[in-house]
Amino acid sequence: MRSRSNRVLYSAPPPYEGVGRPRIHGNKFKLNDPTTWWTPNQVLDVLDPKLGQLRIHLWHNLHFQQSAKHPMNLILVERTDQTKGKTFKPLWLIWVGEKMLQLHSSLASVSTPLCD
Numbered sequence: 366m367r368s369r370s371n372r373v374l375y376s377a378p379p380p381y382e383g384v385g386r387p388r389i390h391g392n393k394f395k396l397n398d399p400t401t402w403w404t405p406n407q408v409l410d411v412l413d414p415k416l417g418q419l420r421i422h423l424w425h426n427l428h429f430q431q432s433a434k435h436p437m438n439l440i441l442v443e444r445t446d447q448t449k450g451k452t453f454k455p456l457w458l459i460w461v462g463e464k465m466l467q468l469h470s471s472l473a474s475v476s477t478p479l480c481d
Contacts, residue, residue: 368457374427
């Protein structure tokens, strides 16, 4: 599913320290604030004939504040070549499912571009 760029997600909580109530959320991940992002689990650069150079980032095991027990994967698709001085908004996608494929194997089976 697609996500708005002003959403906030959370990482998994740290291990229980034995004092008080166990934490439900870990670190904040604000989609519109790159200073809150940690190193992605995977990064892939793709050259699409129609869209140009794309950079795809993947983070595992994040969740919304209201659904701490439902982990998801977060995908960021960015167009890295700025043709004719035009800037493009990033595309934020969320994957929820039994198993997440690796980025390179997922893209190898796609015959159409990720987005228009």
